[in-house]
Amino acid sequence: MIPGLAEYVAARLVRRYLFSEGFLGRFGQFLPHYRANANQSDPGPVVGVYADALARAGPHHHADRTILEVGSGATNSVGYQLLQRGFAGDTGNILMYEPHAKFDAKLDAQMMHRAGDPSAAIRVQRITTLAGVADASVDLVLSNSVLEHVLDMSGLLTQLRQKMRPGGMMVHAVDYRDHFFKYPYHFLLFGDAEWNRWLNPGNLPRWRLTDHLRFFAECGLEAQVLSSETDPAEYAKVRGHLAARFDRGNPATAVTRALIACKARSTMPNP
Incomplete structure (x- = not known):
């Protein structure tokens, strides 16, 4: 018996059929094992992730640049702190x-x-x-805990690449865990049919790092994994039971979080 499976399935069923996104936005912080979006009350950690990624990615600076954050949530709080900390220079804008x-x-x-x-x-x-x-108008694209929810990855990345200036950069912080964080890998136990029929809240396609790297490449983007994390103890509990879709022999399947930077391939024509 896989540890915690019954509790996990019960929690997922409740999440799918009883709790709306609006409810979770207001009360998710009080639910056991569920982590609500805290960016709205404290954008500092998110901005810190972006700053760390840009430092790791190397030279890229534009004095007064246009920044686009994808999936900003209920407020523009991250944008205000990005502005306060000088990410857009003296006259740049943040979308x-x-x-x-x-x-x-x-x-x-x-x-x-x-x-x-x-x-x-x-x-x-x-x-x-x-x-x-405008096309070719954005210097820096940012996202935090967004790409794991995007169903049409190719569509989004194609649009973002069109908006980037030549030499522009994207930085994506991706959380590959199940968002009932007590069980970071349990959602990998189910085939697509049963996951989508019974347990998927509607916005968890269960992408893994390998999937996103493939999407980047297909859209003409050169990606660099700046950092990644795994949870070996939790992964060991489920590794032998993963659904066929997930490659248990690929270390990337176990990645729980990753920081990814990417640029357009200079030899690739714009879409």
């Missing part, structure tokens, strides 16, 4: 792309005030579509 989460205007106003930069109201802009972003 906060959020096509799904409902904007919390009251909380956003508090976060803007806390950041203390009077230019934020103009230089940090919230968008719900990429259609209005």
Whole structure:
């Protein structure tokens, strides 16, 4: 018997059929084994991840650059702190792309005030579509705990690559764990049919690091894994029972978190 399997399945069924995204956004922090998005109250750790990634990725600086964050959540809090810490230089802009989460205007106003930069109201802009972003206009694309939820990876990456300037960069922090974090790998035990029919909340396609590296390559992006983590003790509990889709012989299957930087291949024509 796989440790914790019954508890895991029960939690997943409850998550799928009883809890909406709005409910989890408000009350997820109180649910056992579930980690809610804390970026809205404290964007510091996310900005720290971005800063670390850029330091690892090497020279890339544009004095006054346009930054696009993908999947910003209910507020623009990360954008305000990016601006405060000088990521966009003196005159650059930060675009906060959020096509799904409902904007919390009251909380956003508090976060803007806390950041203390009077230019934020103009230089940090919230968008719900990429259609209005000019091609070849973005210097830096960022995302945190977003790519693991994207169903159409090729579609998103193609759009993002079109928006990047020549020499631009993407930095993606990806969380490959099941988001009931007590069981980081249990969702790999199920075939696609049973996962999607009964347990998938709708936004967990269960990509692994190898999948994302393949998507990057197919979209003309050269990717570099800046750092990655695994949880050997937890992986050992499930490794022998993984669904056929997941390659237990590939170390990348066990990756729980990864920091990935990528640039467009200079020899690859724009899509």
